[in-house]
Amino acid sequence: MSDVSLFLELFHFIRPWLLVLLPLVALLWWRVRRRLGKSRLPEAHISPHLARALTVGQDGASRLLPIDGVALGLILICLGAAGPTWSRVPDPFVAQTAPLVIALKVTPSMQNRDLAPTRLERAKQKVRDLLALRSGARSALVAYAGTAHAVVPMTEDPNVLQPYLEGLQVDVMPDEGNATAAALELARAIMEKETAAGGILFVTDDISGADVAALNGYQGASLAVLATLPQGTGSAGLDALTIPVEQVSVDDSDIIRLDRRLNAAYRRALAEDGDQPWDDRGWLLAWPAALLALIWFRRGWTMRWGAVALAGLLLPAQPSRAEGIADWFLTPDQQGQIAYGRRHFDRAGELYLEPMHKAYALYRDGQYPAVTEALAGLDSADAAFLSGMAHIKNRDYRDAIEDFQTALERDPDFPGAAGNLEVARKIVDYVEEAREQSDTGENTGEGADDVVFDNEDARGADTQIQGGDDAAELLTADQWMNTVDTNTGDFLRQRFAIEAARR
Structure with missing residues (x-):
């Protein structure tokens, strides 16, 4: 669509x-x-x-x-x-981009250099550009040749996919072939776990004739293909497809068109089933x-x-502010809405004067302490719920419980408040139970310089651990990770071989 x-x-x-x-x-x-x-x-x-x-x-x-x-x-x-x-007006708690499974073909044919530097490397570049365009939306990665394997499950962090994407080389695949149907089935299984309609994108240079019918007759998520072929080069399998096929371009026009196609069904679902008001x-x-x-x-x-x-001239004049040309024509809230629509949430948080809109923008920008400050004084269920979500993100679970309880007091049927209240309570119970099991009341004499555990519910013993003289010589987490010699290609090779043997 x-x-x-x-x-x-x-x-x-x-x-x-x-x-x-x-x-x-x-x-x-x-x-x-x-x-x-x-x-x-x-x-x-x-x-x-x-x-x-x-x-x-x-x-x-x-x-x-x-x-x-x-x-x-x-x-x-x-x-x-x-x-x-x-x-509809964008919901700050719901991603505006559809979840996507990217199925990348990793075969000897993808090492052809007719598409510089190679078809496979160009495909990886396009995948990285697509992930950047989607601004952290949920994405998963599947690699296939003679067999199909899930490389990375659904994640909102594109940085997680980068090392695994780099490690995908032809020699890590256990079998040669073109198992497009198997990759489609694996992508379908990943997409079924998502609550929202999503898309599946195949990045390939060819589709076998036996798998054309499977792709053309697929019912479910939006389906599209990015053909890693030079301009003017055809493929019998790709030409037989009735689903959208986009040719690799030198700019970002190909992935922009694909992103719009794959998001169309998701945007329609948000518009039809969303609780947000329509955007006038x-x-x-x-x-x-x-x-x-x-x-x-x-x-x-x-x-x-x-x-x-x-x-009009006799009407009382309103206080004016004209710090820039935009202030001559647009109010701060209108300027904030424009910045919000462009996903400049930090700028929108500065421009908005209306508290709820300001809090939404700050929430999307990750400024969770500032969200609760912006909502101070508001007595609506929406404000209490948003404050609770900000406290959850900031790991202030006790404050989140109070906010969700307040939201339910103001509106007992407020969507999501009861569920999030239960989740926050379970997190607090889990932390307290872990403390009860770990507290011994003894001084170990080593470890962190000064560690004090929160014990508001008086569960477990209060324990303070003093570090020894050599505590400063301990490696930080980043330093320790840098000393570990890892190769995602070797890891994927071993994992794919085990998965293929089990099948």
């Missing part, structure tokens, strides 16, 4: 009853223009050539009149007031209406809006 078809499917008006004003505007335009079209100079005692010279705009019906601009402006205002929309796009029509209003200042086009203009 393309963006255009999705737009046409979801487009509607939030307040359609305001569209009844359109016939009134049309009637007003027709009556005024009809009256003006009949205005003519008397020609009874004037010679025809003098009448033509003295008359400006003889054919009134064929030229633009002030009423035309007024009618068009009123039409735009009516359409904008009706609230055109085709998407009527403000877009205010700009052309304002430009049309500028024409009224042209001599000969001024309409009788003196009373309206006078009323």
